[in-house]
Amino acid sequence: MNRNNIKEFALYVIVGGIATVTEWAVFYLLDISGLYYLAAVTVSYLISTFVNWLVGRLLVFKTRNISVLREILSVYLASIVGLLMNLLIMWIAVDLLKFSEMPSKVAATGLVFAYNFIVRKCLIYKKEGK
Numbered sequence: 001m002n003r004n005n006i007k008e009f010a011l012y013v014i015v016g017g018i019a020t021v022t023e024w025a026v027f028y029l030l031d032i033s034g035l036y037y038l039a040a041v042t043v044s045y046l047i048s049t050f051v052n053w054l055v056g057r058l059l060v061f062k063t064r065n066i067s068v069l070r071e072i073l074s075v076y077l078a079s080i081v082g083l084l085m086n087l088l089i090m091w092i093a094v095d096l097l098k099f100s101e102m103p104s105k106v107a108a109t110g111l112v113f114a115y116n117f118i119v120r121k122c123l124i125y126k127k128e129g130k
Helices: 003-032 037-059 068-096 101-124
Strands: none
Touching: 003 037, 003 101, 037 068, 037 101, 068 101
């Protein structure tokens, strides 16, 4: 890893933190409102993906040559796998292992974080010529 990769990852941790707080807050509010937890996971993940894309574009991946429409579609397409990972982890934790929903959501978010960074860095925002 070079200095630029370390800087991008550090900024992505900040972006991820903002998106994570958004995701957890939305999930918590939907969960306590009585929405089925897997539906709450889906809605909160989709909202946090938008926050992650927007803040990430402003702070981390701002110099890439990609149209906004193509970029956001790419982010959401890549996020489908992250969403499926989230849903699977939540189902295993809540239904099979009988853990509480919010701690399970925290664990699922942590596990999917690295996947999201790698996909954005290596596939969506890869530099031309590499």
